[in-house]
Amino acid sequence: MDDLRSSILLYIHHFTIYDYIAYGWLLVTFFLLLFLAVLLVRRSPKVSFLFIMLALVFLFAGPPTLKSMLTTAIRPIKINDIRVERLHFSQTLILNWKVQNLAATPLKDCKTIVTIDKSDDSIWSQLIHPSDIILQKTFYTSRIMKPNEVIENREIFNNFNNNDDINVSDISIKTECY
Structure with missing residues (x-):
């Protein structure tokens, strides 16, 4: 667990402007999907639930995917x-x-x-x-x-x-x- 923590801290310590933009975009997308889910909850609970699940997928799968993509694009x-x-x-x-x-x-x-x-x-x-x-x-x-x-x-x-x-x-x- 300590190795994982040190890896994450090393990565965050070396953020570039591209990292900040990518992770900021990820957070904005997550909150936008949650906001749409709240707006749609009365009209269609199933679609609202779908938006919540999509937001959770973005929240959990987004950071490792972004790290991999940024590493191959910026720091090959x-x-x-x-x-x-x-x-x-x-x-x-x-x-x-x-x-x-x-x-x-x-x-x-x-x-x-x-x-x-x-x-x-x-x-x-x-x-x-x-x-x-x-x-x-x-x-x-x-x-x-x-x-x-x-x-x-x-x-x-x-x-x-x-x-x-x-x-x-x-x-x-x-x-x-x-």
Whole structure:
């Protein structure tokens, strides 16, 4: 729960004018739908109920949808060149990857979630047990990334006790930069 709170606070701290406009539009639409529902309650309670349900859908589905759309439109980034090194003399896994800023503006703070999971290639086993998460780590970086700049990242996982072979396909990296 603390991770969710810190993610939301990090996102709100880096609001741009586009974020304020989008979320303001969402609130205005929510209150407008509620106002229309109140006006229509005497004429048609079913339509009024429909407007209330639509307003609740806007209220709960709107913020995650807006965040996703704004992130891809205003702050796009690209992750590429993921490399995995495993030190055989110790239980250490080294993960290297590159992050490229595709936005028109510089980005400063980044939140990265690295997940290593060993999933089976069989369709049936993926349906029953979708993934076996071996390790998940979240970390924050604060450095300025100019437009089209590529930054190399490295994360070292000490005491990595898994004996299985870790491939690039077993690694998921999600990065949000603001």
